Amino acid sequence: MQITYTSGEQVEVYRFSLPVTVGVPLLALFLQAFVPRRFPFFSYFDLPLLVTIFFAMARRNPISGLLTGAVIGLVQDSIGGHAIGLYGIAKTVVGFGASSLGVKLDVENAGARLLVTLGFYLIHGVVYFAVARGMVNMTLNWSWGHSILAGLANALLGVVLYFLLDKFKQRT
C-alpha cells in the first residue's frame, strides 16, 4: 500500500508541494503558540484544526487525511502540557471525516466550507471532550453556546484561510 498526497476519484483532487505540506502545518502550530501570548482571544481559534480540514478536503484521500490530522494533533499535544493523544485522536477523526466528505461532496464554495468547518469544529470538540473526560479524567465543562460561537468564529476564519491556501493547490 502506498500512501500519497493525492488521490484519483471522481471529483477533482489536489496535491501540494513538500514545503507547503510541512511548512503550513508548522506555521499554523507556531502561530497558535505565539499569537495568543499577545492576543489572548486568539486561543479560541484552532489554526491546526483548520489546516487539517483544508488538507483533508483538498486531497480527498481518507488515509492521508487521517494521517495529516494525527500528526498535526500529536504535535499540538506535544506543545501543550496535557497527555499526548488528546488532540491527536480528535484531529485523526476530523481528518478522516473531512476527506471522506470531500470525496462525496463538492466543498469548494464558501458556504459549504463554512458549514463543514463548523460541523467538524463541533465534532473535534466532542471527541476531545469525550477522550479527556473518559480517559484522562480531566474536568471539562461543555457549553453548547460557547462551542457554537467558537465554531462560527473558526468557520469564518477558515473560509478566509482556505481562500489563501487555495493558492498552493496543484492539480494532479
Place this chain on the structure above:
Amino acid sequence: MESVLGRYRNLIILVGVLFLQVLGLAVQVKRSSDAESTRLIRIWAVSAITPLERGLVWVQNGAGNLWHNYFYLRGVRAENRQLKEQIEQMRLEQVRLNEDAAQARRLQALLSFKEQFVSRTVAAQVIGSSGSDLSRIVYIDKGENDGLRRDLAVVTADGIVGKVLQAFPTVSQVLLINDQSSGVGAILEKSRLQGVLRGTANGEVMLERVMSDEEVAPGDTVLTSGGDQIFPKGLRVGTVSKVGTGKDLFLNVRIRPAANLSKLEEVLVVTEKQERQAAAQVTERMRAADILAQRLPSVPDKPATPEANAGGTAGNAATGTAGGASGALPPSKPLTVPNPQAGAATKTQSPSGSTKQDAGSIPPGIVTPSGSQAAGSSHTRSATVPGQTVSNGAPKTAPPRRASEPAAQTGNSQKTVGSKPADSPATSPETPKPALPQSNPQPPAADDSPN
C-alpha cells in the same frame, strides 16, 4: 478476504491509528507522575516551534527597545522626577519596614521558626504558549542549561505565575496557576484561612477547601502558604473577587490573580530558596524580656550586693560553659570587639538581680569570669555595673589558670573594668589573645572560688 480488506481499508487504518493513540494515552495516564515517557516527543515538537518564537520575540523586543529607548522619550524627565520622589517616600517606608522586619525576625527566632528566602532567581522571557484555551501553559526562553528544572516556582513582581512543568535544554514549559491541573497552597492574608488554589477549565482561579462557615470577603488578599513545597511562603497570589456557596460544605472563592497571566512578558524563576532559622546574628539567644527591656526606659542599676555577685558569677560561669559546649563562641574572637548584645544582657541583669535569667540571656561571645568570654561584653558590663564582676566576682571566682591557658582572658577582663590585680600579667589591649579553647570548658567558677 482480500476484497474485504480492500473495501474497508480506510476504516481499518483509521481504527488502527486511533487504537495506537488510545494505547499511548492509556500508558501516559497510568504513569501520570512520570513525564519522561513522552519527553522525547515533546522535545522534538518544542525544538521545531520555539526557535521561531525565540527569533520573533528577539526582533520584537529589539524594535520595541529601539523605539522606546532612542526615539519615544516624551515625558521622561517628568517621569524621572516622579520616580525620584517616589524613591524618597519608599526610603522612609523602608526604614519603618526594616524595623518591623527586625522585630519579626527576633520574635521568630525566639520561637525557633524557620523561614524561607528566595535566594536565587533566573529572569526569563515568555516566548510562547500552548495556544489552546484548554491548556494554560507558556514557554520561557530558559531551560536546563540555565539551571532550571521541574517544579520550580515562577513569579513576577506582581505575584506568582506558575511552576516549571518540564525543563528542556534551552526552553521550559510553565504551567500557569489558572490551568486546571495546577494546585498551589494558599492562605488568606487577614483571616489566615488556608486553602488550595486551583485553575478551572475556563481559566479562572479558585480557592478550594475553605469551609462555608468561614468569612471570606471580596478584596481579601491571598498569599502562598508554602505548603506545596514549591512556592515560598508569603508571595502574593491575588485578591478574592467573588465568594459563593459551593458544594460539600465548601465555599466557592474566585481569585483574581495578581499577575496578569494572559499578558506575561518577563518572569522570574526561583531556582534556589533557603530555609534557615529565623535568627539574625544579633538576636541570637535573646529573650523576649531582653527585647522588651531594650524598648523600655532604662532603670538605674541597683548597687551590687555580695549575694548577687556570687550568684552572678555562678550564672555567668554556667553560661560560659554552656556557650563553650554549644560551640557558639569562636575561639579566636578578638577580646576588644564591642558586642551590642552584651549591653542588653547586662542591662537586664542588674535591675532584676537574677543571675540565672541573665545566664540564659547572655549570647555567645560574652566574657564570663571563668575566662570563656569575649571582651566586648566586659566593656559593656563595666560601663553599666562598675566593678560588679571584677572587683567582687572575678578575683574570687576565677579558677586557677592552667599552664597551657592563654593569660589574656583574665587580664583583658580586668583591664576593661579598670581594677587589675597585682598577680595578673600585664596584657596589652593591642594584642588580644584568643579565648579559651571551647573543647575545654572551665569548671563552674563557683566551685573553685575560695570562700
